[in-house]
Amino acid sequence: MRWLLEVTRPVLRPLLGSVVCRVVSLLAGAALLALGAYAVADAAVHLSRTGAPGALRSAWAIVSAMAVLALLKAALRYAEQFLGHLVAFRALELLRAELFRALLPRAPRLSAGSRSGDLLARATKDIDRIEVFFAHTLAPAVSALVVPAAVLVVVSATTSWVVALAVLPLLAAQLVLVPALGARASVRASRAASRQRAALTHHVKDTVQAMGDIVGYGRERQRLEQLAALDANVASALRPSTTWASLRRGASQVLGLAAPVVVVAAGAGNVDSGSVSVPALAAAAAAVLRLSGTAQGAEALVSALAPALASAERVWEVVHAPVERHDGTRELSSGISHEVLWQGVSYTYPAACAALDSTSGSGSLGGSVLPGRAAPTADAGRMSRAAPAAAPALNDVSLRARAGRWTCVVGASGSGKSTLAMLVLRCEPLGPGSAQTGRVLIDGIDVRDLRTDSLYQEVALVPQHAHLFRACVADNVRLAAPSASDEEVREACRAAGVHEEVEALPHGYDTLVGERGETLSGGQRQRLALARALLARPNLLVLDELSSHLDPQTQARVRAGIRRYLPEATVVEITHQVRQSVQADHVVVLDAGKVVQEGSPSVLLEVDGPLRTLLARG
Numbered sequence: 231m232r233w234l235l236e237v238t239r240p241v242l243r244p245l246l247g248s249v250v251c252r253v254v255s256l257l258a259g260a261a262l263l264a265l266g267a268y269a270v271a272d273a274a275v276h277l278s279r280t281g282a283p284g285a286l287r288s289a290w291a292i293v294s295a296m297a298v299l300a301l302l303k304a305a306l307r308y309a310e311q312f313l314g315h316l317v318a319f320r321a322l323e324l325l326r327a328e329l330f331r332a333l334l335p336r337a338p339r340l341s342a343g344s345r346s347g348d349l350l351a352r353a354t355k356d357i358d359r360i361e362v363f364f365a366h367t368l369a370p371a372v373s374a375l376v377v378p379a380a381v382l383v384v385v386s387a388t389t390s391w392v393v394a395l396a397v398l399p400l401l402a403a404q405l406v407l408v409p410a411l412g413a414r415a416s417v418r419a420s421r422a423a424s425r426q427r428a429a430l431t432h433h434v435k436d437t438v439q440a441m442g443d444i445v446g447y448g449r450e451r452q453r454l455e456q457l458a459a460l461d462a463n464v465a466s467a468l469r470p471s472t473t474w475a476s477l478r479r480g481a482s483q484v485l486g487l488a489a490p491v492v493v494v495a496a497g498a499g500n501v502d503s504g505s506v507s508v509p510a511l512a513a514a515a516a517a518v519l520r521l522s523g524t525a526q527g528a529e530a531l532v533s534a535l536a537p538a539l540a541s542a543e544r545v546w547e548v549v550h551a552p553v554e555r556h557d558g559t560r561e562l563s564s565g566i567s568h569e570v571l572w573q574g575v576s577y578t579y580p581a582a583c584a585a586l587d588s589t590s591g592s593g594s595l596g597g598s599v600l601p602g603r604a605a606p607t608a609d610a611g612r613m614s615r616a617a618p619a620a621a622p623a624l625n626d627v628s629l630r631a632r633a634g635r636w637t638c639v640v641g642a643s644g645s646g647k648s649t650l651a652m653l654v655l656r657c658e659p660l661g662p663g664s665a666q667t668g669r670v671l672i673d674g675i676d677v678r679d680l681r682t683d684s685l686y687q688e689v690a691l692v693p694q695h696a697h698l699f700r701a702c703v704a705d706n707v708r709l710a711a712p713s714a715s716d717e718e719v720r721e722a723c724r725a726a727g728v729h730e731e732v733e734a735l736p737h738g739y740d741t742l743v744g745e746r747g748e749t750l751s752g753g754q755r756q757r758l759a760l761a762r763a764l765l766a767r768p769n770l771l772v773l774d775e776l777s778s779h780l781d782p783q784t785q786a787r788v789r790a791g792i793r794r795y796l797p798e799a800t801v802v803e804i805t806h807q808v809r810q811s812v813q814a815d816h817v818v819v820l821d822a823g824k825v826v827q828e829g830s831p832s833v834l835l836e837v838d839g840p841l842r843t844l845l846a847r848g
């Protein structure tokens with residue numbers, strides 16, 4: 231709560247304005263009802279005493295006063311809603327900015343080790359739910375205290391303190407006892423529901439992304455069943471909260487309706503003795519009746535606050551997740567090609583990450599997203615118990631990629647090639663069970679000691695599955711260098727061997743590539759990602775399976791283009807294409823996380839060793 235108020239400090243003033251408008255509007259509402267009741271009771275008393283209706287003159291005065299009060303109430307209600315929503319949307323903006331600011335120093339590890347659906351749920355739904363706290367909770371809660379107090383003072387002054395005192399316990403119960411009923415259980419249930427909703431979001435996102443496969447393999451029914459199960463989980467997680475909310479609402483209404491009866495009962499004696507008039511008592515009963523809705527704001531506070539706080543907690547977790555590794559302070563010299571040295575490197579993936587990965591396609595039912603944080607759900611507990619200790623992806627690997635040379639790392643699938651590349655850019659996931667020993671050095675500096683901006687300025691990674699944004703081709707390439715001219719973008723695309731294909735698109739470089747580049751072929755996507763990396767003119771280029779979608783001729787053209795564009799850069803290429811690796815300056819063969827052979831390809835091909843075996847396998 232304190233954190234929420236700190237983040238949203240800039241909106242606290244309009245929030246106060248919204249609270250004041252609500253309080254005055256509710257007081258106007260109570261006065262409106264009281265005035266009406268007073269007028270009716272006065273007329274009834276007059277009728278019973280004289281047998282004739284009251285004077286028209288006072289009726290007009292009362293109707294006019296009521297009209298003014300009604301207009302005032304409407305205007306204030308509008309102002310309250312306007313300010314409340316202004317505050318809410320501005321608060322959402324502040325919270326989203328806070329979340330994204332927190333993600334930056336944790337990226338790219340956070341995305342490498344997290345379930346993106348859960349992260350998405352925190353950034354969208356959870357933050358949206360906090361809106362309730364600002365727009366619909368604070369003002370009602372404050373007015374639930376202030377308005378009854380003010381009304382009781384007026385009741386005491388216009389009738390008797392006995393009447394005010396008699397109704398006080400009912401109001402106190404409505405404001406304090408009722409909201410406390412099941413409050414903790416509601417917060418617990420809301421927390422559980424938030425986690426289940428995140429699992430649901432993740433499942434929906436997975437399903438939408440894999441729609442083609444799901445329909446192709448006829449798995450629609452299973453996916454729908456899993457969706458229904460996740461939906462049922464959300465509902466059952468919410469059940470205690472909704473049950474308590476109904477009980478609170480019922481109790482609050484009973485107390486609210488009992489209050490005017492108590493006013494009448496307590497004031498009857500005073501009426502008999504003549505110290506309180508019937509119209510005054512009727513007005514007091516009406517005002518107290520009007521309070522029942524106001525006091526229900528306290529009960530509504532608990533019902534609305536529980537999910538808002540549970541969501542706030544989930545956002546807080548991301549914002550306050552430890553930055554596992556702080557940025558370094560050293561810089562790489564620019565303008566020279568760099569040497570990379572993996573020195574006795576072993577790396578094991580986080581166990582939870584491996585377990586989550588293995589369940590992601592089957593509608594997994596919860597789990598933590600943050601590397602380094604224990605998953606708080608029962609499911610996640612089950613996962614981590616069930617997760618076997620992961621085998622190291624790299625096992626004491628030592629190798630050197632010489633400055634300005636082209637080094638190819640080859641090996642069977644799963645031998646650890648991509649992991650090797652990931653460690654250079656420090657984007658390996660961290661979390662329980664992850665372990666790295668040894669060092670990765672660029673020009674003799676441990677990559678962990680480097681400043682991130684220096685690392686990313688000098689080193690570019692073209693990953694296996696590069697992300698293309700829903701934007702035009704040119705803007706996708708420009709991600710690496712936003713100020714690059716059209717000609718520079720074209721030049722990078724020429725070097726990546728994709729220029730002609732882009733020109734042939736309906737709008738050339740202005741063609742929208744669709745979500746994740748779905749309107750392009752796999753090979754075109756890869757080469758656009760390469761063009762993006764080239765445009766940054768890195769001095770160390772890491773290519774992860776660049777050629778997997780390319781025919782041998784295109785591969786040769788792309789390799790020549792890279793060399794022409796970056797003649798001095800060090801290139802580390804991770805590839806399955808053993809045949810193409812023989813064109814490199816240096817080849818490293820990995821097997822089960824270990825280097826089993828390395829050297830110049832011409833020398834390696836002369837001996838009957840792992841490279842020749844891989845080559846023979848094709």
Ligand SMILES: Nc1ncnc2c1ncn2[C@@H]1O[C@H](COP(=O)(O)OP(=O)(O)OP(=O)(O)O)[C@@H](O)[C@H]1O
Pocket residue numbers: 342579580583584587623641642643644645646647648649650659806
């Ligand atoms: N995010 C991850 N979480 C857990 N284990 C992982 C993760 N990524 C890779 N691994 C495991 O680490 C090992 C090495 O994987 P890596 O991707 O480095 O191999 P690779 O040689 O690049 O494979 P491929 O050629 O198929 O891409 C594999 O056993 C793989 O299952």
